[in-house]
Amino acid sequence: MADTVEFELVSPSRLLKSEPVEMVVVPGAEGDVGILPNHSPLICTVRPGVIKVMESGKVSEEIFVAGGFCEVSPERCTVLTEEAILVNDLNRQDAEERLRQAKEKVASATEHEIEEARKHLTLAEEMMAAIEYVERGR
Amino acid sequence: MANLKDLKGRISSVKKTQKITSAMKMVAAAKLRRAQEGAEQARPYAERMHRMLTSIAKSVGDTEGAPKMLAGTGGNRQLFVVCTSDRGLCGGFNGSIVRETRRRLRECARNGIEFKVITVGRKSRDLLRREFGDKIAASFTDIGRRGVEFEEAVEIADKITEMFEADEFDVCTVIFNKFQSAISQVVTPQQLIPFAADESDDDGEEDKASDGPRAVFIFEPDEEEILEDLLPRNIATQVFQALLESSASEHGARMTAMDNATRNAGDMIDNLTMTYNRTRQAVVTSELIEIISGAEAL
Numbered sequence: 001m002a003d004t005v006e007f008e009l010v011s012p013s014r015l016l017k018s019e020p021v022e023m024v025v026v027p028g029a030e031g032d033v034g035i036l037p038n039h040s041p042l043i044c045t046v047r048p049g050v051i052k053v054m055e056s057g058k059v060s061e062e063i064f065v066a067g068g069f070c071e072v073s074p075e076r077c078t079v080l081t082e083e084a085i086l087v088n089d090l091n092r093q094d095a096e097e098r099l100r101q102a103k104e105k106v107a108s109a110t111e112h113e114i115e116e117a118r119k120h121l122t123l124a125e126e127m128m129a130a131i132e133y134v135e136r137g138r
Numbered sequence: 139m140a141n142l143k144d145l146k147g148r149i150s151s152v153k154k155t156q157k158i159t160s161a162m163k164m165v166a167a168a169k170l171r172r173a174q175e176g177a178e179q180a181r182p183y184a185e186r187m188h189r190m191l192t193s194i195a196k197s198v199g200d201t202e203g204a205p206k207m208l209a210g211t212g213g214n215r216q217l218f219v220v221c222t223s224d225r226g227l228c229g230g231f232n233g234s235i236v237r238e239t240r241r242r243l244r245e246c247a248r249n250g251i252e253f254k255v256i257t258v259g260r261k262s263r264d265l266l267r268r269e270f271g272d273k274i275a276a277s278f279t280d281i282g283r284r285g286v287e288f289e290e291a292v293e294i295a296d297k298i299t300e301m302f303e304a305d306e307f308d309v310c311t312v313i314f315n316k317f318q319s320a321i322s323q324v325v326t327p328q329q330l331i332p333f334a335a336d337e338s339d340d341d342g343e344e345d346k347a348s349d350g351p352r353a354v355f356i357f358e359p360d361e362e363e364i365l366e367d368l369l370p371r372n373i374a375t376q377v378f379q380a381l382l383e384s385s386a387s388e389h390g391a392r393m394t395a396m397d398n399a400t401r402n403a404g405d406m407i408d409n410l411t412m413t414y415n416r417t418r419q420a421v422v423t424s425e426l427i428e429i430i431s432g433a434e435a436l
Contacts, residue, residue: 010186012288012378014179030358043190044358045367069368071190078186082288 005037006076007053009063009084016084017063023054024077026070033070035077042072046079048126050087050133062087064130066123090131099124142421145414149407156403162227163396170320170389176285177317177382184379191372195333197354198361205362206302207369210332213308215252217275217301218242219294219330219377220266221314221384222259224279228388229395231315231323232261238325239313243270254307258294258381275301282385291378298377299370302331314380315387321394323387328380330373 004020025034027049033042046068053061068081102121109117195208220239222232239255239262246253254275257263263277276297281290298310310331315323357364 008182008186010183012180012183012291012375013176015182028358033358040356041354042356042358043194043364045364069187069190069364069371071186071193078190080183080186080190 003037005035005039008076008078009051009065010078010080011084012082021053021055021060025052025054026077026079027051027065028070033072035072038074039072039077041074042070044070044072046070046081048123050130051079051084062130062134064090064127067119087130087134090127090134092131095124095127095131099128142414142417145410145417149410149414152403152406152410156400156407159396159399159403163393163400166228166389166393166396170386170393172285173382173386173389174317177379177386180379180382184375187368187372187375191333191368193355194357194361194365194368197357198365205365205369207331207373208333208365211305211308215254215307215309216246217254217256217298217307217310217331219256219298219310219312219380220258220262221312221380222257222262222265223384223388224260224281224283226261227395228392229398231388231391232259232265234323234325235313235315236262236265238327239266240269242313242327243273252307254301256294256297258384275306282381286378286381286385288374288378291381292374294381295370295374295377298330298373312377312380314384315391317383317386317390320390323391326383328376330376333369333372 004022005024007017007019007021007024008015009017023034023036025032026044027033027047029045029047032049033044046065048065048067051063051065052059053063055061064085064087065079065081066083068079070080071078099121102117102124105117106114106121198208218239220235222235226232243253243255243266253273255266255270255273256275257266257277258279258281260279263274263279266274278290278294281294301307302310308331309329312328312330314326314328316326318324
């Protein structure tokens with residue numbers, strides 16, 4: 001039995017990561033999903049949040065994703081996302097700027113656009129949360 | 139016979155043209171490499187998106203609740219998305235796309251099928267405007283100035299989705315140049331809506347072999363909700379892929395065209411130089427004859 005799962009992180013412009021890992025925790029739309037080898041096949045949506053890659057029982061890498069989709073098969077876990085940033089590379093200024101813009105958008109959005117604007121807002125909020133989390137850790 | 143000064147002028151002007159075309163060729167070659175890399179790197183995303191969508195589509199099947207974007211609306215109103223470049227001087231690149239589009243549009247018009255067009259790139263807009271000006275629903279220009287960005291594809295996809303939701307068409311097809319090599323680009327029509335599950339089976343083959351029999355998936359949240367998110371995203375991805383292919387093709391076509399132009403200019407310079415030398419010799423000869431016969435007459 002394989003003791004690693006092939007983790008792939010793909011963005012529209014390129015394949016960001018493709019490596020065997022022990023476990024990944026993906027922020028699913030209905031709660032975080034921990035994926036170990038031989039997970040049963042699953043397709044779920046991913047909310048904006050942090051993907052945690054676990055190596056020998058510890059978190060070895062944390063990647064912020066702006067939502068997307070996740071497909072799991074027993075030997076593979078593929079995450080499709082439009083944007084992915086290493087948590088340590090997140091920039092507070094950028095995130096604050098995005099949060100501000102998103103708030104403005106929600107405030108000025110018409111009924112038609114409101115859903116889209118809310119999505120941006122959640123994204124920006126999650127980004128801020130991730131940054132705060134990192135800063136607290138240091 | 140043309141006089142020497144004129145010939146000299148022409149030679150130098152052809153030489154200047156040659157310099158420009160050969161510079162353009164080199165620029166196109168550099169851009170081609172980048173565009174090609176971009177297209178290759180984007181492939182995994184599109185492939186996996188397709189794989190995911192296919193497995194969901196299989197599980198949803200033809201049930202009543204299947205979203206219209208997947209199952210189709212049953213109508214036959216067409217929307218064409220035509221991808222061309224903003225600039226010319228790239229051989230038959232734009233011509234072949236526009237020719238194919240015209241053919242399809244005329245066919246639709248003949249059969250009384252309603253159709254609309256979205257043009258991407260300045261050239262398709264300019265070339266189609268005269269005949270089908272009233273059918274152009276939207277035009278996008280300046281796409282991929284500095285490499286194609288996913289956001290640009292999203293913009294186009296949003297427009298398509300918006301039109302679909304407003305019930306303006308039933309079938310959507312992108313027409314673009316698929317990049318094969320620097321000298322060959324193939325005009326490819328690709329259906330976006332409704333989702334065609336089988337069309338790109340060939341490039342997903344390797345994945346299938348390793349997956350074995352398709353497993354039953356757990357969906358979280360349920361299929362419909364995932365589809366609702368996934369389908370528009372898929373359109374953006376497909377458009378993005380088309381834009382990338384088209385941009386690689388454009389640079390390839392331009393490179394080839396400019397290579398030919400450079401070579402033709404070389405030939406022309408050779409010919410002109412030959413004529414120039416002949417003329418010069420004739421002038422010298424006739425001058426000599428004049429002097430000699432002048433001296434003899436004394």
